[in-house]
Amino acid sequence: xxTCALPLLSDKMAVAxxxxxxxxxxxTEIILPGVKVPRNFRLLEELEEGQKGVxxxxxxWGLEDDxxxxxxxxxxxxxxxxxxxxxxxxxxLKVECGPRYPEAPPFVRFVTKINLNxxxxxxxxxDTRAVSALAKWQxxxxxxxxxxxxxxxxxxxxxxxxxxxxxxxxxxx
Amino acid sequence: xxxxxGEDPVNNNNNTTVSSEGSIIKVTVKTPKDKEEIAIxxxxxxxxxxxxxxxxxxxxxxxxxLIFAGKxxxxxxxxxxxGIKDGLTVHLVIKTAHKAGDGASSSTxxxxxxxxxxxxxSGPSSAAHSSSVxxxxxxxxxxPQTPNILTGFGDLSxxxxxxxxxxxxxxxxxxxxSQLMSNPEMLSQIMENPxxxxxxxxxxxxxxxxxxxPQMQQLMERNPExxxxxxxxxxxxxxxxLARNPAMMQEMMRNQDRALSNLESIPGGYNALRRMYTDxxxxxxxxxxxxxxxxxxSALGGNSDGGVQPSRTxxxxxLPNPWGPPSSTDPSEGGGGTxxxxxxxxxxxxxxxxxxxxxxxxxxxxxxxxSPGMQSLMQQISENPQLMQNMLSAPYMRSMMxxxxxxxxxxxxxxASSPSxxxxxxxxxxxxxxxxxxxxxxxxxxxxxxxxxxxxxxLGAMGFxxxxxxxQALIATGGDVNAAIxxxxxxxxx
Numbered sequence: 001x002x003t004c005a006l007p008l009l010s011d012k013m014a015v016a017x018x019x020x021x022x023x024x025x026x027x028t029e030i031i032l033p034g035v036k037v038p039r040n041f042r043l044l045e046e047l048e049e050g051q052k053g054v055x056x057x058x059x060x061w062g063l064e065d066d067x068x069x070x071x072x073x074x075x076x077x078x079x080x081x082x083x084x085x086x087x088x089x090x091x092x093l094k095v096e097c098g099p100r101y102p103e104a105p106p107f108v109r110f111v112t113k114i115n116l117n118x119x120x121x122x123x124x125x126x127d128t129r130a131v132s133a134l135a136k137w138q139x140x141x142x143x144x145x146x147x148x149x150x151x152x153x154x155x156x157x158x159x160x161x162x163x164x165x166x167x168x169x170x171x172x173x
Numbered sequence: 174x175x176x177x178x179g180e181d182p183v184n185n186n187n188n189t190t191v192s193s194e195g196s197i198i199k200v201t202v203k204t205p206k207d208k209e210e211i212a213i214x215x216x217x218x219x220x221x222x223x224x225x226x227x228x229x230x231x232x233x234x235x236x237x238x239l240i241f242a243g244k245x246x247x248x249x250x251x252x253x254x255x256g257i258k259d260g261l262t263v264h265l266v267i268k269t270a271h272k273a274g275d276g277a278s279s280s281t282x283x284x285x286x287x288x289x290x291x292x293x294x295s296g297p298s299s300a301a302h303s304s305s306v307x308x309x310x311x312x313x314x315x316x317p318q319t320p321n322i323l324t325g326f327g328d329l330s331x332x333x334x335x336x337x338x339x340x341x342x343x344x345x346x347x348x349x350x351s352q353l354m355s356n357p358e359m360l361s362q363i364m365e366n367p368x369x370x371x372x373x374x375x376x377x378x379x380x381x382x383x384x385x386x387p388q389m390q391q392l393m394e395r396n397p398e399x400x401x402x403x404x405x406x407x408x409x410x411x412x413x414x415l416a417r418n419p420a421m422m423q424e425m426m427r428n429q430d431r432a433l434s435n436l437e438s439i440p441g442g443y444n445a446l447r448r449m450y451t452d453x454x455x456x457x458x459x460x461x462x463x464x465x466x467x468x469x470x471s472a473l474g475g476n477s478d479g480g481v482q483p484s485r486t487x488x489x490x491x492l493p494n495p496w497g498p499p500s501s502t503d504p505s506e507g508g509g510g511t512x513x514x515x516x517x518x519x520x521x522x523x524x525x526x527x528x529x530x531x532x533x534x535x536x537x538x539x540x541x542x543x544s545p546g547m548q549s550l551m552q553q554i555s556e557n558p559q560l561m562q563n564m565l566s567a568p569y570m571r572s573m574m575x576x577x578x579x580x581x582x583x584x585x586x587x588x589a590s591s592p593s594x595x596x597x598x599x600x601x602x603x604x605x606x607x608x609x610x611x612x613x614x615x616x617x618x619x620x621x622x623x624x625x626x627x628x629x630x631x632l633g634a635m636g637f638x639x640x641x642x643x644x645q646a647l648i649a650t651g652g653d654v655n656a657a658i659x660x661x662x663x664x665x666x667x
Contacts, residue, residue, distance in 0.1 A: 052260075060240045088269070
């Protein structure tokens with residue numbers, strides 16, 4: 001059905017001030033400026049969102065260990081976007097929210113082996129400078145935002161065709 | 174205050190309805206496209222959960238991958254272990270062995286039940302059919318004895334059972350497109366759909382789709398700029414951003430329109446625009462829209478073909494002054510050997526050097542003809558007799574003339590009877606011939622006052638008492654009462 005709409009749109013090829021692939025999302029909570037939400041509040045909220053499946057269902061996150069009272073260690077899952085080399089694969093990640101979260105960005109690393117720009121090949125650690133959500137972290141961002149950003153990276157032209165290791169391999173360290 | 178010992182108010186098993194152990198919880202299972210609520214026992218294992226899901230989503234159990242809170246649920250685990258409780262959401266991914274677009278294997282696996290020859294009959298529209306065949310595999314395989322014809326019908330019937338009712342994929346596409354055009358909401362709805370947006374965010378896919386259109390391919394051959402445009406991924410991406418955001422799109426269109434109208438006002442700009450249009454946009458337009466039949470610009474474009482020679486040169490003629498008094502140059506000046514530069518047609522405009530046919534541009538009237546571009550075109554044509562011949566001999570001109578004829582303002586008066594042509598019989602004859610060709614003529618012999626009498630009366634009845642002003646307005650608008658009123662109101666002090 002989009003093929004029908006396309007020729008109509010292609011008539012007016014204008015050069016817009018384009019935005020690239022990267023555009024971190026903003027959380028949907030009501031943010032009052034100047035109010036600092038305590039860390040645990042935030043993390044509990046994110047926990048709930050993770051369990052309720054807020055978002056489009058392409059990423060998932062939750063506590064690694066349900067008994068973890070510090071809410072530090074989290075697990076994330078990214079479903080490989082369609083029509084890319086990552087399609088049909090599930091990528092597991094570890095997310096660590098330090099004591100200064102949400103003022104400081106979390107540490108993210110892939111558990112499932114992946115070939116993606118910005119992810120270290122040896123250990124799956126995500127380079128903070130490569131992901132704009134981490135590089136320009138704001139306290140309104142969340143784990144979901146980071147995961148969605150990584151997913152968007154997978155859809156970028158430079159990444160979507162990178163050859164991938166066989167499915168199911170994980171980083172050992 | 175009797176303590177009712179039997180009932181424990183803090184009983185956890187309030188909602189026990191089934192005999193299985195534990196209570197039933199309702200878990201939402203979400204796929205990127207779908208969402209279902211599944212009731213399952215709290216103590217169930219992941220395997221049992223998957224059984225239920227495979228039934229509901231009609232997929233095989235081993236194709237299901239469940240994710241909760243960032244962890245994959247393995248078959249050996251239990252729901253409890255992962256903390257899955259009532260009202261929570263589990264993500265589901267159904268692993269397909271092959272992509273949805275590639276229907277070959279699914280259709281062969283389905284039609285193999287009905288006979289191997291059916292594959293060929295569903296060949297042409299297999300893309301459309303494969304998904305439907307896959308899902309309605311059951312009913313289609315019902316009559317296994319008659320392959321070929323019946324399976325052909327079977328495929329079609331399954332399509333129609335999907336509610337589309339059209340056998341031909343092209344037709345389908347056309348219908349879709351016309352629906353889309355008539356219903357802008359639907360278009361925006363389609364754009365909102367995350368699936369569509371996903372597809373649109375893939376520049377390669379878009380490119381393939383565009384290139385697949387054979388007319389587009391032709392166009393690309395003719396105009397290398399277009400293929401260059403398509404090959405530029407940055408541009409594609411930006412265009413898709415644009416396409417995704419209808420508000421931005423409108424803004425862009427508005428800017429472009431403004432730019433175009435600016436261009437038009439530059440001398441010679443109109444011709445440049447027309448050139449650009451015929452070279453690039455018209456074929457693109459027709460390629461995209463010929464399913465509709467009506468290229469809205471085709472009439473205009475067809476007209477300009479007749480005038481294509483003079484359009485290559487800059488039009489230096491001053492545009493006619495629609496409000497000014499008829500130019501009073503010597504009417505017989507144009508008389509000469511050439512036929513078309515004959516004397517006056519005794520229209521409301523006396524012929525001038527540049528306007529020998531006394532084409533009263535104002536009276537040519539409504540719509541596109543009253544654009545200054547069109548008027549200048551007419552003038553150029555009237556200057557160049559050869560061109561006139563060419564133009565008139567073209568078939569589409571005849572139809573245009575006929576439509577002109579139907580315009581009541583251009584009553585087919587016989588100008589030959591007018592006093593000014595009486596002096597020269599040759600010219601008179603010429604005029605008659607001209608008029609025959611014009612099939613109805615394009616200027617009336619009456620003075621504007623008489624010509625617009627009815628409209629003048631209307632205006633008078635409405636309260637516009639200044640006959641002079643009314644007349645001017647009517648002349649300017651070619652007899653259009655509404656437009657004349659606007660003009661009058663615009664010029665009157667409040």
